[in-house]
Amino acid sequence: MKLIIANKNYSSWSLRGWLVLKAFHVPFDEIQLSLETEEFYQILAQHTSVGKVPVLIDNDLTVWDSLAICEYINEAYLQGKGWPEDRNKRAVARSIVSEMHSGLFAIRNEMPMNCRATRRIEPTESALAEVAHVDDMWSTLRAENSKEGDYLFGEFSLADVFFAPLVFRFMTYRVAVSDSVKAYMDTMLAHPAMQEWYQAALAETEVIASDEAGEPV
CATH class of the missing domain: 1.20.1050.10 (Glutathione S-transferase Yfyf (Class Pi); Chain A, domain 2)
Structure with missing residues (x-):
């Protein structure tokens, strides 16, 4: 599994995708890009046309948008424990x-x-x-x-x-x-x-x- 993120100082949406993986101990490789650079858009274009981070790549599946990533991780790896049980x-x-x-x-x-x-x-x-x-x-x-x-x-x-x-x-x-x-x-x-x-x-x-x-x- 790979997660594409941007600058940790500034990228709030990257933090969400990263934190769900780290806090729940889901192994992944981190790919960090610099915001507002040519490389940023070139690499993202290889995976999604949205041009925003975070982007999760799990084998042949690509998931973008932090909420979609959190929901996918919750269903695929956390057995639903990301949300309250009640x-x-x-x-x-x-x-x-x-x-x-x-x-x-x-x-x-x-x-x-x-x-x-x-x-x-x-x-x-x-x-x-x-x-x-x-x-x-x-x-x-x-x-x-x-x-x-x-x-x-x-x-x-x-x-x-x-x-x-x-x-x-x-x-x-x-x-x-x-x-x-x-x-x-x-x-x-x-x-x-x-x-x-x-x-x-x-x-x-x-x-x-x-x-x-x-x-x-």
Whole structure:
């Protein structure tokens, strides 16, 4: 199995495809490309016309889009354990993952993932409203599922995979969050796979100006 990703410092969608494999101990070979380069598009064109990462190659199968990759890995390698066992919780988990996949545009546009930086921005009212929504969502889920573990649905799940880039974003831009969310962020940042990604991001030197939002702190 191979996974094509981009810069670990900046590529939030790559993180999702990578994290589902690492966190659930599915063996794979990593192919990392530099964003916005000729090589990036040339290599991706050999596998998909979409021109975006991540791309998963499993023998003769190619899967693109991070949510499709997560669903495929869950079905083919995790026996469904990527989602909560309880049907109702599984439905909620799928709902919030879909929301992250297709929404929260203010956070995504104003706070590009930038793991190795500490930066200051002036968030719009839309971004602040989305932060408050995420804070309430995470706090509620943690309160409901704390007896089963320290992640959103107790045990680590695809919901945590999908919100992992927001954890890095909130860290980078020093977003004000509740104590409950801060505890959840600490749990996520301490996860061995998250630590591995973060240390690799810190070691990168390439700078993509369009993702250096705000001012350095």
